[in-house]
Amino acid sequence: MRFQTFLLAVLSSALGINAYWLETISHQGVAPFAGTGYKFFRNVKDYGARGDGVTDDTSAINAAINDPGNRCLQGCASTTTTPAILYFPAGTYMISSSIVPSYFTQLVGDPSSRPILKATSNFAGFGLIDGNPYYTSDPNWVTTNVFYRQVRNFVIDTTNIAPGTAATGMHWPTSQATSLQNIEFNMPTASGVVHVGLFIESGSGGFMSDLTFNGGATGASMGNQQYTMRNFTFNNCVTAIIHLWDWGWTYMGLSINNCSTGIDITAGGSSALTTGAVVVIDSSFVNVPVGILTAYTSSSLPDTAGNLVLENVALQNVPVAVKGPSGTVLSGATGSTTITGWSEGNRWTSSGPSRVQGTLQANSRPSALLEGNKYYTRSKPQYETLSADQFVSVRSAGAKGDAAADDTAAIQSAINNAASAGKVVFIDFGLYRLTSTVVIPAGTKIVGEGYPVLMAAGTGFFTDASNPVPLLQVGATSGTVGTVEFSDFVVATQGSQPGAILIEWNLASSGAPSAMWDVHTRVGGFTGSNLQVAQCLKNAGSSEVVSSCVAAYMSMHITTKASNLYMENCWLWTADHDIDDATNTQTTIYAGRGLLDESTAGPLWLIGTASEHHVLYNYQFVNTKNIFAAQLQTETPYYQPTPNALVPFTVNSALHDPDFSTSCSGVSGNCAASWGLRIVDSSDIVVYGAGHYSFFSSYDTTCSTVDAGENCQSRMVSLEGTLSNINFYDLRTIGSLSIVNRDGTSLASWEDYVNVYPASINVLRI
Structure with a gap:
């Protein structure tokens, strides 16, 4: 089979057909802890897959994934020792049961001629790609611990399955350092269709980009802690997106066309909402009778659940932009209009939270961050x-x-x-x-x-x-x-x-x-x-600090004269x-600092990034400007406050380290704990979703519950010095008594912004 693949590459070259470089390059990768002869790169055609649109290729594909034997599947918690890339040349691969990628596996298709994974009419399984199978009542892998995998460059097709038969294109409960990119989901459009393109029920994401959904009852039905999703297109779905639950979610470049409903965030109903927050920016809805369905009301519970922010959202033939339990909340237009800014939820004011469902003055977008009238992005x-x-x-x-x-x-x-x-x-x-x-x-x-x-x-x-x-x-x-x-x-x-x-x-x-x-x-x-x-x-x-576990000084430093950096789906x-x-x-394990940005000019784009478990801070912006962020995510080290952030690293004033020995004076609770985000003497910063989490106090999670009073640490976000044009939309914390501080004084207590699990401020501007 290897000779056949080589011969095909030679013939393709002779005929002027350009095979994707990843298919033809010499693969010399080694997995040093996987054993002698372990194959890292696997071309599915070397395992007997035909891709001819007729042959059932399921067994061959799964054999390619699991060679040799069960790499890390049923009963395996996780691994870094047996990674693999599974490569699909162009073709149509008939699938009769789920493809199940083992842990630490990438599925990659030819981007210049995307391979088609097409279900047979008798397909049986939970997704043509099942990213976390249910061998028991729980997913095989703990969904918050599924890391380091990708699926990119495919067409996933369920049109052979009867429209009224339940079918899912992809099942993908997963977490950080994972991505889906350049995938098209094709489903029937017949009356009574029940197909779902993408289904996610749990996890801690994450990032996805450049996905298209055609047909089906639901394009994407999703529940996860947080996600950034960029360049999603939905065509002719009954409902484009259903949110099962979330803590925070950001959509950028969303395009919903000819769907009955755009986004449904009503799960749980007004008395028990399960969607915490959704942000939609730089997006469009065309020929959609109801843009967004919400269950948010003036008395819905939890207090700040159902937070929604819309900014620069273009509507064309969308009569109802936002519909609540009692009818239209925000009118759209039968022609064309653009929502420059609108929100529902608890906005921050200097006198306390203000429950608002209405117009939001659009922020002053820094021109350095824009391409046209939208924020710059790049796949x-x-x-x-x-x-x-x-x-x-x-x-x-x-x-x-x-x-x-x-x-x-x-x-x-x-x-x-x-x-x-x-x-x-x-x-x-x-x-x-x-x-x-x-x-x-x-x-x-x-x-x-x-x-x-x-x-x-x-x-x-x-x-x-x-x-x-x-x-x-x-x-x-x-x-x-x-x-x-x-x-x-x-x-x-x-x-x-x-x-x-x-x-x-x-x-x-x-x-x-x-x-x-x-x-x-x-x-x-x-x-x-x-x-x-x-x-x-x-x-x-x-x-006690074990000196051999003091492992790094800093994860990333953007220096003073650096500028113009775009970061997407990067996890520190x-x-x-x-x-x-x-x-x-x-x-x-001790690493002193997360991401320090002290670029005096910027700009910096942080799209779906996270920084976790650093001693002093996870993100720190000092003397900088022009920063765009979508769903920053942080976690405080689980061991703090024993030891606390005063050890083992010495304060370095040249790098603007926080000095907890002085700043904690007079502050009660666990004060000397890692900042989730610290902004000092900076301007023109826009954050469309941020989750800063402190789940543990000395490895005990009791402190992060509402009943316990969210007291894992005293403070989480710090704004200091001279600031201008600082904007947060959906700012969330868990386990912190104060959500945000200004020059040492708390601006907002978690108790005033209780959400589905985090505390969440809908809009905060300085």
Whole structure:
């Protein structure tokens, strides 16, 4: 079969047919802890799939996924040791039962000619792709612990299944560092249709982009903690979107056309709403009788549930924009109109919460963040116009990726050679030890093969917390001019590296922004990190710091003269548990700081990003401006306040560290705890959804319940110094007594903004 695939590639080249580079490039990726002979890259046609529109390819596809045997499926909690890419060349693959991707698996189709996964008429299963099967009454994987996987470039077709027979295109309860991209769902449009394109019932997302839904009863039926969804199109669905529940959700570039109802957020009814908040911006509804169905009223419960924000939403032949239990709440138009701003929920005022359902003055959008009248966005490139010889493999350059060899010189050589030749760096899968800084010159493009890992390692270079140094230095000095593109890899540490700054961003990009898509930092919690249960097992209630678990200085630093950076679906994670432990046992690992942005110019776009479990703060914006954020998500370290944020890192005033030894004076409760978000002396910041969560106090979750008084920590969001044009829409906290502080004084208490589980402010502006 491998020879047949090779022969097909040769014949295609001879005939002038350009196969996707990922199909033809030499695959040298290694999974160093998976065993000898383990295959990382799998072409489904090498396992007998035909893609001819006739043959049932289900067994062949699942065989490709699970080779050898059950990689991590039924009964497996999670893993990083047996990753895989499953590649689908162009064709129509008939599917009679669910394709079930194992943990840490990417399904990738040819983007230039998307493969079609088409259900047979007798299809049986919960989704043509079932991303988390029910072998028991619960999903196989804990839905908040499903990380590091993607599905992209497919057409999913259920039109062979009778319209009145229940069918689901994809079942996808999942969490951070996952994505769906460039997928089309085709369903019947006949009367009585009950098909659903995408179904999500739980998890902690997340990001998706460039999805299209045609037909069906419901395009997407979804419940998850939080999500950012960008460039979704719905055509001829009965209902485009049904929200089962959420804490917060942001839609950007939503296009709903010829559907009976656009978005339904009525789940639970007015007495027990389950949708916490929805934000819709830069979107359109065309020929939709009812744009949004809401159950929100002046007395609906919980107090702030059903929060809704609409901004720059264009309507064409939408008679009712928003409909409540008693009828029209916001009229639309039989012609064309645009909702510049409208909201329902508890807005913040200096005198307390104000329950409002009505017009919202549109914010002053910073021009630097816009493309036309919409916020700038950009989909992850897949380089489909390039041939395989336009990529420089780091393994071909001599890197081993075995988690043992020093790969610094080989990686730097590959990057330098690719940049000078105008080619793309290809990081074959592996775990690469880097013992000194790798400099990324302007013009570099890097794409990973299924989340390879670049690790700060060694016993000297990154170990001095008094002299922090970068692992990846993007641009040699702050203000270096040029652009780069990063996608699909992980930056990490191996062992204790208390002086490691994982990514230092120095580039001042002109023209199109530099960008990172699906690039994540991960400190500990995986095989090869030497920061797992065996080394860093949690010790609940103990203030002792295990020095070997002080693992990183900072996840990412955007320096003063850097500018023009777009980040999409990037997760900066200090591991709270061991992914490769059979029971996901919790760990205590220390990384000092999350994302520090001190660019004096900006702009910075943060689309579906998260930063979790850093000691001092997760996001900090200082002396900066022009920031757009959609669904920032943070978590406070689970071990705090024992020890608290005063240890183990010394305050570095040059990097504007918060000083809890002084700022906590007179503050009751657990004050010295990581800031979810800290904004200092900055302007022109717009946040369309932010969830800042503190679930634990010394690994005990009791403190995060409403009944307990949300007292895991005292404060969560801090606004300090000279500020202007600071805008929050759907600002949520869990476990914090104060939602937001201004110069040390609380502006809002959680008790005044109780939502479905978080506390949530609908609109807050400074």
